[in-house]
Amino acid sequence: MSPLFRARLPALLAGIGLTAWLALPGPLFAQQAAPEIKPEIQDQLPEMGTAAGATLSLADEYSIGRMVMRGLRDSGRILEDPETNEYLQSLGLRLSSLAQSGNRDFTFFLVNDPTINAFALPGGFIGIHSGLLLETRNESELAGVYAHEVSHVTQRHIARSIEDQSRTSLVSTAATLAAILLSAVAGVGPDATMGAIATAQGLAAQSQLNFTRENEYEADRVGIGLMANAGFDPNGMADFFGEMGRRTQLSPDWVPELLKSHPVTSARMAEAKGRAAQYPPVIAHDSMSYAITRERVRVLTTPSGRDPRDYYVSVNDNEADSSVAQIYGKALAQFMAGDTAHAIPTFEHLVAAHPEVMQFHTALGQAQLAAGDNKAALNTLERARELAPRNVPVTIRYAQALLQAGRPKRAHEVLLDLFNNVPPSPEQIRLTALAANQAGDVADAYSYMAEYHIMDGDLPLAMNQLELALSVPSITDVQRARYSARLTELREAMPKRGPQPPAPGGSQPPRS
Ligand SMILES: [Zn+2]
Numbered sequence: 422m423s424p425l426f427r428a429r430l431p432a433l434l435a436g437i438g439l440t441a442w443l444a445l446p447g448p449l450f451a452q453q454a455a456p457e458i459k460p461e462i463q464d465q466l467p468e469m470g471t472a473a474g475a476t477l478s479l480a481d482e483y484s485i486g487r488m489v490m491r492g493l494r495d496s497g498r499i500l501e502d503p504e505t506n507e508y509l510q511s512l513g514l515r516l517s518s519l520a521q522s523g524n525r526d527f528t529f530f531l532v533n534d535p536t537i538n539a540f541a542l543p544g545g546f547i548g549i550h551s552g553l554l555l556e557t558r559n560e561s562e563l564a565g566v567y568a569h570e571v572s573h574v575t576q577r578h579i580a581r582s583i584e585d586q587s588r589t590s591l592v593s594t595a596a597t598l599a600a601i602l603l604s605a606v607a608g609v610g611p612d613a614t615m616g617a618i619a620t621a622q623g624l625a626a627q628s629q630l631n632f633t634r635e636n637e638y639e640a641d642r643v644g645i646g647l648m649a650n651a652g653f654d655p656n657g658m659a660d661f662f663g664e665m666g667r668r669t670q671l672s673p674d675w676v677p678e679l680l681k682s683h684p685v686t687s688a689r690m691a692e693a694k695g696r697a698a699q700y701p702p703v704i705a706h707d708s709m710s711y712a713i714t715r716e717r718v719r720v721l722t723t724p725s726g727r728d729p730r731d732y733y734v735s736v737n738d739n740e741a742d743s744s745v746a747q748i749y750g751k752a753l754a755q756f757m758a759g760d761t762a763h764a765i766p767t768f769e770h771l772v773a774a775h776p777e778v779m780q781f782h783t784a785l786g787q788a789q790l791a792a793g794d795n796k797a798a799l800n801t802l803e804r805a806r807e808l809a810p811r812n813v814p815v816t817i818r819y820a821q822a823l824l825q826a827g828r829p830k831r832a833h834e835v836l837l838d839l840f841n842n843v844p845p846s847p848e849q850i851r852l853t854a855l856a857a858n859q860a861g862d863v864a865d866a867y868s869y870m871a872e873y874h875i876m877d878g879d880l881p882l883a884m885n886q887l888e889l890a891l892s893v894p895s896i897t898d899v900q901r902a903r904y905s906a907r908l909t910e911l912r913e914a915m916p917k918r919g920p921q922p923p924a925p926g927g928s929q930p931p932r933s
Pocket of ligand 1: 569573632637640682683
């Protein structure tokens, strides 16, 4: 096995003063556009001075956002589900790719939280709560929330808000983040790191609450334009915020988190409605993926101790009485409750009737796997791969089936192919490392974990993993050259004042 990494370390964006400590490498894997921010574009952005006289660059924003993401991921609040992520990412990119600074990377993710909220972190990380997704009545309403948050990012409201309201706080956060990097290098325990992440999260929450009214109007205005251009009903944003506002008036005790940061005033609604009316009317049809993902999230976020089947008691199994999404949701609930005997025939029926919907194939494959029928699961997922090569959820479910069927070599192969061709999520890299490890490709497993830590911004841990990879006696010359080159890149990316890394190759045992 000789994996060819397409990933590369993008040029470091230079920072000055404290911000230099924040300027970790940008995203390794572009979500869509190139990860580097082209200098000429950065020059067009408004000048933003900080108390330290430095600039909160896009790289700084990304580093802060990534830090918060790491905290969210470590606390288990992010729903790591390939099928859900695939849909949210494609919906979000449909909007963000039309934004003026659409060359920026966006990561759209779901937070497992029943409250109704959405937020944009510095660096283009946009989260919505499962409660909000379930509360939307159509895809244009969901697109409206995304378009609004995307616009906060592209208009750089977050950076401005951080700087306007908390110059000292920015400096102390930068100092705290610098301390994390130092403590990581020095091997200080995780408590200090968690404290610093909490600070960064507090900063994000604070900035979320303190967008100016002008910022909100601008995010509405820019967002409505994005929606119209992407083919959604531009009324979707006002519809959703308006409905939330109406329900709050009916029961004043019920105020969604989203409305605390986004007060719905009649002036704001009138402006949003008027803005939407300037675009030609659109009859937007919800995608099948929207309806299915809503049911999937409903089932996957069922609180523990509750039976996901309860919601679907009144849903019949035929399409005359129920929507396809409801039938899927009911079968998924049965599968989650361990009732594969009922779930499998329904999924088989859905695959036969709608072969273009990959979520039906992966659900069937997973249910067959759970029922212990590895052969049927592999057949189902192989067929799905033929229909949609390199589809991320299909490949991940196929690899999981291969692992369960005792074929880790093949699992490593298909995941490596995906890794080399599609920007991976951290969870995906972890699965790839697991497959490599089970296949006996231990050195590759270490090198994947290095990539995982690089995505997390933890360069010392990444370097440690590469040193472990280099210490595996059986590695080939090609592997040695690749790991060494990567290690050198990381050493050069490390903050200058950290302890000096060992000389290249210093940790290698003699080759056997
Ligand atoms: Zn807003």
